Amino acid sequence: MNSQQIKTLFTINLLYANPQVTRRQRDKKRTNKSLTRSILFQYSLSAIILLLVFSIQMLMIDLPHYPGYFTFYCALFALMTFSQAVSALHNIFYESKDLQDYLPLPFTNTSIFFAKFLAVGFIVLPFLVPVLALFVITGLRATGILGLFLALVAFVLFFLLFLLLSTWIVSLLVQSKLFQRYKKIASLFLTFIPLIGVIGGMTFLNLQVQQVDYTVKTLPDRPVLLPFLPFHDWLVRPFSLISLISLLIILALLAGLYFLIRKVTIPQMFQILLDESVSAPATKSHKAAIYKNFPQQLFHYNLGLLKNPTLWIQTLTGSFVFPIAMLAGSASSGNLNLSGIPPKYFSVFFIVGLAFALISINNSSIVAMIISLDRENFSYIQSLPLHLKTYLRAKFHFAFELQLLLDLVILLIISLILRLSPLLILGTLLGNILGVYLTSLHYFARDWRLLTLNWTAVSQLYTRGTGSFALFFVFFGTFIGAGLVIGLAAFLLSVLPFTFVINIVLLLLLIGGAILVELHYRKRFWKLFR
Numbered sequence: 001m002n003s004q005q006i007k008t009l010f011t012i013n014l015l016y017a018n019p020q021v022t023r024r025q026r027d028k029k030r031t032n033k034s035l036t037r038s039i040l041f042q043y044s045l046s047a048i049i050l051l052l053v054f055s056i057q058m059l060m061i062d063l064p065h066y067p068g069y070f071t072f073y074c075a076l077f078a079l080m081t082f083s084q085a086v087s088a089l090h091n092i093f094y095e096s097k098d099l100q101d102y103l104p105l106p107f108t109n110t111s112i113f114f115a116k117f118l119a120v121g122f123i124v125l126p127f128l129v130p131v132l133a134l135f136v137i138t139g140l141r142a143t144g145i146l147g148l149f150l151a152l153v154a155f156v157l158f159f160l161l162f163l164l165l166s167t168w169i170v171s172l173l174v175q176s177k178l179f180q181r182y183k184k185i186a187s188l189f190l191t192f193i194p195l196i197g198v199i200g201g202m203t204f205l206n207l208q209v210q211q212v213d214y215t216v217k218t219l220p221d222r223p224v225l226l227p228f229l230p231f232h233d234w235l236v237r238p239f240s241l242i243s244l245i246s247l248l249i250i251l252a253l254l255a256g257l258y259f260l261i262r263k264v265t266i267p268q269m270f271q272i273l274l275d276e277s278v279s280a281p282a283t284k285s286h287k288a289a290i291y292k293n294f295p296q297q298l299f300h301y302n303l304g305l306l307k308n309p310t311l312w313i314q315t316l317t318g319s320f321v322f323p324i325a326m327l328a329g330s331a332s333s334g335n336l337n338l339s340g341i342p343p344k345y346f347s348v349f350f351i352v353g354l355a356f357a358l359i360s361i362n363n364s365s366i367v368a369m370i371i372s373l374d375r376e377n378f379s380y381i382q383s384l385p386l387h388l389k390t391y392l393r394a395k396f397h398f399a400f401e402l403q404l405l406l407d408l409v410i411l412l413i414i415s416l417i418l419r420l421s422p423l424l425i426l427g428t429l430l431g432n433i434l435g436v437y438l439t440s441l442h443y444f445a446r447d448w449r450l451l452t453l454n455w456t457a458v459s460q461l462y463t464r465g466t467g468s469f470a471l472f473f474v475f476f477g478t479f480i481g482a483g484l485v486i487g488l489a490a491f492l493l494s495v496l497p498f499t500f501v502i503n504i505v506l507l508l509l510l511i512g513g514a515i516l517v518e519l520h521y522r523k524r525f526w527k528l529f530r
Contacts, residue, residue: 005106005107005111005115006111006114006115006118008115009107009111009112009115009116010115010118010119010122011036012115013092013115013116013118013119014036014039014040014119014122014123015035015036015039043122043123043125043126044126046126047125047126047129050126050127050129050130051129051130051132051133054073054130054133054134055130055133055137058073058130058133058134058137059137061219062141063134063137063138063141064138064141064142064235064236066219066221066222067221067224067229067232068221068222068223068224068225069221069222070134070138070228070231070232071222071224071225071226071227071228071229071232072222072225073130073131073134074131074134074158074225074228074231075225075227075228077127077128077130077131077134078162078228080127081124081127081128081162081166082162082166084123084124084127085120085123085124085162085163085166085167085170086166086170088119088120088123088124089120089166089167089170089171092116092119092120093116093171093174093269113266113269113270117163117167120163120167121159121163124162124163124166125159128155128158128159128162131155131158131159132151132155135150135151135152135154135155135158135231135235136148136151138151138232138235138236139151139154139235142235142236143235143236143238146238147235150234150235150238151235153234154231154234154235157231157250157251157254158231160254161250161253161254161257164254164257164258164261165257167261167265168257168260168261168265171261171265171268171269172265175265175268175269230243230246230247230249230250233246234246234247295394298391298394298395298398299394299398302370302394302395302398302399303398305370305373305374306366306373311366311458315364315365315366337418337419338418338419338420338424339419339420339421341420341421341424343421343423343424344493344499344500344503345424345490345493346423346424346427346503347427347489347493347502347503347506347507347510348427348486348489348490348493349420349424349425349427349428349431350427350428350430350431350506350507350510351431351482351485351486351489351506351510352428352431352486353411353427353428353429353430353431353432353433353434353435354431354432354434354435354510355431355435355478355482355485355486356407356411356428356431356432356435357407357431357432357434357435357436357438357439358435358439358478358482359475359478359479359482360406360407360410361403361407361436361439361440361443362443362475363443363461363462363464364462365403365443366399366402366403367396367399367400367402367403367439367440367443367444367447368443368444368446368447368461369447369458369461369462370395370396370398370399370444370447371392371395371444371447371448371451372447372450372451372452372453372455372461373458373461374453375453375454375455376453378451378453379453387529388529389526389529392448392529395444396440396441396444399440399444400436400437400440400444403436403440404432404433404436404437404440407432407436408429408432408433411428411429411432412425412429415428415429431510434510434511434514437514438514438517438518441517441518441521441525442521445521445524445525448525450464452464489506492506
């Protein structure tokens with residue numbers, strides 16, 4: 001393989017790996033070598049930060065004697081890395097659509113695919129760097145200077161095993177007949193997998209800590225996760241029979257995956273990419289679907305605006321990662337059973353549901369950009385014999401109902417995990433419905449006020465009218481303010497009698513405030529479209 005060709009192809013594929021990062025750098029007027037250096041610097045900086053943060057935590061634990069914590073960290077970073085690997089593999093191999101451009105050039109297939117794998121490896125490496133620290137700390141404490149060599153060998157094996165396994169899993173999904181038949185839906189499904197996998201995985205791992213006696217002076221170990229135990233055995237007891245057998249199994253697995261990917265996966269991948277590159281866009285022979293009424297037409301039109309995977313990634317991560325990460329933190333402390341909370345705190349959980357809407361809906365939510373997503377279509381729609389208020393109402397209800405569905409599903413899952421009583425779950429969901437409606441009104445009107453139809457990348461819609469620091473302070477200001485209100489309501493219900501009356505008063509105050517907000521937007525926003 002030509003090293004210069006590999007370098008060139010690696011640089012090109014690096015730009016495809018994360019379109020959002022590349023786009024942000026281009027917006028800063030960076031091009032060519034400056035753009036590449038900037039992206040390389042960002043990933044390197046991420047690796048250094050993760051290395052420092054987690055190394056400090058790992059140094060506090062005698063990892064050779066805590067295989068549970070060792071395997072926990074291995075699984076945690078594997079999940080984080082897989083979330084990046086799925087996106088990088090899909091973008092670099094299947095979304096770049098660059099194979100046809102390489103065909104007239106003197107690039108071998110081996111060079112093309114090796115450069116792509118190299119780019120994927122570089123993208124996921126920052127999230128695996130803490131594993132190197134984990135192995136080095138464990139190895140040095142267990143066997144001294146020999147542990148450094150053992151740690152490097154273990155990390156190389158872990159990295160290659162993880163990269164090959166991720167490649168095989170993603171390729172298996174993408175090359176399936178179901179994926180090829182429903183490609184747009186399946187691509188959107190791949191967008192959900194990393195987020196759900198990381199959140200669900202972290203929550204599951206934290207739930208492994210059960211019945212821990214914190215009165216004991218020594219740190220209790222976590223349950224051992226068996227798939228990662230061979231690496232611990234290799235670092236702590238490298239010459240034991242079980243370690244040597246485990247090493248042989250890992251090497252055999254690596255060899256099997258390499259053979260499978262080289263002989264089966266890559267040829268199939270090449271054929272799929274080639275077919276997509278050279279084939280002309282297919283034209284539909286069947287007649288366009290005719291919907292029964294105008295609202296149904298608008299629904300399908302608005303649904304078609306949401307086929308951008310980047311849009312879904314940003315919406316889901318920006319809206320729900322933080323509250324679910326807080327739940328994972330609660331899981332690790334074991335404070336998950338709230339079934340003992342009495343029904344008198346109904347209004348408190350009503351406020352919790354409302355507050356969840358205020359935190360989960362922000363500039364990156366669907367309702368905050370649903371009008372701007374029309375782009376040039378909006379001017380065409382304005383030219384139709386259609387009342388603009390009717391059209392905007394339909395868009396608002398579509399975005400509101402979609403956001404409400406997402407919020408209610410997440411809140412219901414959280415409520416069930418926390419084991420809330422049915423009455424408190426009802427209060428939480430009712431509060432969330434009110435909160436989603438009011439917050440959606442605010443962000444929908446904001447989208448109209450900051451209407452942008454000439455955007456080239458959907459990420460340009462996220463920071464309209466507000467800088468990053470302002471977004472940060474608004475988020476935490478909302479979080480702290482909601483916490484104070486929830487705390488005050490809980491305090492009143494704890495110390496005062498006649499809790500039923502207090503609940504009614506609190507609910508009336510909240511509903512009264514909601515009516516005022518509704519009247520405000522009816523007067524200041526909806527009356528603009530007569």
